[in-house]
Amino acid sequence: MGLRGSKERPYLRKEGTKPLTLNTDKGMQRTEMAERPKVLRAAVNKILHHSVVDGPGNRAAVFFQGCNFHCAYCHNPETIAMCTSCGHCVEVCPAGALTLQNGKVRWQQELCCECDRCIHECAHLASPRTKDYTAGEIMEEIRKDLPFIRGLTVSGGECSMQRDFVVELFRLAKAEGLSTLMDSNGSYDYSKDEELLAVCDGVMLDIKAFDEEEHKKLTGQSREMVLKNAVYLAGCGKLEEIRTVVVPEFLSGEETVEKVGQMLEPYLKEQKIRYKIIAYRPFGVRVPYKETLRSPSAEELERCKEIAKSYGFSEVVVI
Ligand code: SF4
Numbered sequence: 001m002g003l004r005g006s007k008e009r010p011y012l013r014k015e016g017t018k019p020l021t022l023n024t025d026k027g028m029q030r031t032e033m034a035e036r037p038k039v040l041r042a043a044v045n046k047i048l049h050h051s052v053v054d055g056p057g058n059r060a061a062v063f064f065q066g067c068n069f070h071c072a073y074c075h076n077p078e079t080i081a082m083c084t085s086c087g088h089c090v091e092v093c094p095a096g097a098l099t100l101q102n103g104k105v106r107w108q109q110e111l112c113c114e115c116d117r118c119i120h121e122c123a124h125l126a127s128p129r130t131k132d133y134t135a136g137e138i139m140e141e142i143r144k145d146l147p148f149i150r151g152l153t154v155s156g157g158e159c160s161m162q163r164d165f166v167v168e169l170f171r172l173a174k175a176e177g178l179s180t181l182m183d184s185n186g187s188y189d190y191s192k193d194e195e196l197l198a199v200c201d202g203v204m205l206d207i208k209a210f211d212e213e214e215h216k217k218l219t220g221q222s223r224e225m226v227l228k229n230a231v232y233l234a235g236c237g238k239l240e241e242i243r244t245v246v247v248p249e250f251l252s253g254e255e256t257v258e259k260v261g262q263m264l265e266p267y268l269k270e271q272k273i274r275y276k277i278i279a280y281r282p283f284g285v286r287v288p289y290k291e292t293l294r295s296p297s298a299e300e301l302e303r304c305k306e307i308a309k310s311y312g313f314s315e316v317v318v319i
């Protein structure tokens with residue numbers, strides 16, 4: 001059975017569909033959706049019409065809600081979980097921009113003063129300021145930007161959790177001549193998804209820590225799939241960029257850059273892969289990490305940069 005048929009994706013809502021049991025040509029039974037028009041919707045936290053930090057050139061960037069990692073240093077922790085409509089933020093909103101309607105929290109953007117009180121008060125690491133979009137609606141949002149952008153990047157949260165939606169969106173983007181990139185934590189097995197990689201020009205992959213224990217300490221998840229993806233994507237020319245956030249004392253940044261360099265060195269002779277080294281900064285980070293983590297010095301960042309350069313990354317960017 002193909003990947004798509006074998007995965008349940010409860011975070012995607014399909015309208016106008018109902019489950020149907022089909023017999024396959026191998027005599028097995030499987031659950032599929034009836035052949036009626038399917039409309040995928042995904043919760044979007046933010047759409048940037050112009051971004052120069054989410055891949056090369058000027059790009060539109062879509063940030064999905066929901067992530068399967070829980071990084072201690074997450075700068076947007078309100079994108080991790082889906083809103084449960086508990087209603088707490090409705091009570092604290094000073095602008096009356098939030099209401100509960102039929103048990104669902106509703107956000108009125110035109111009333112919102114962007115004070116961020118809702119996301120600071122949310123105990124669930126969610127945000128009420130998301131909108132459900134179809135892929136077509138996102139393309140309509142960015143249509144007027146088409147003459148000025150060269151591509152579309154999907155990020156998050158974790159964009160691969162919206163895999164089916166991303167395939168649909170990227171098909172539409174490619175029809176408009178846009179290049180397509182994913183900014184991913186690497187938890188998804190890209191090696192089993194030819195359909196996705198056929199419409200995705202490249203993955204900007206976070207390697208947050210090379211050491212397994214460090215990775216678990218930071219994210220709550222193993223780094224095994226992340227490293228497998230790095231090698232697989234490099235092997236098929238779809239590794240656009242590696243990203244590592246440097247957090248002295250908490251993570252071994254230099255060691256991660258070194259090990260990543262060793263792992264990818266065979267591919268770096270044949271193709272261009274960028275390494276983005278990102279300085280940890282406390283903005284948006286949750287307490288208590290905000291108070292315990294330290295930003296790296298210029299010298300510490302420079303050492304990471306030199307290590308990456310020594311392995312032949314086509315470009316090493318420090319931000
Ligand atoms: S954003 Fe958070 S506080 Fe507000 S309704 Fe959703 S879960 Fe509750």
Ligand code: SF4
Pocket residue numbers: 092093094095096097098107111112113114115116117118119129
């Ligand atoms: S940011 Fe949140 S709390 Fe502040 S006005 Fe907007 S919806 Fe209300």
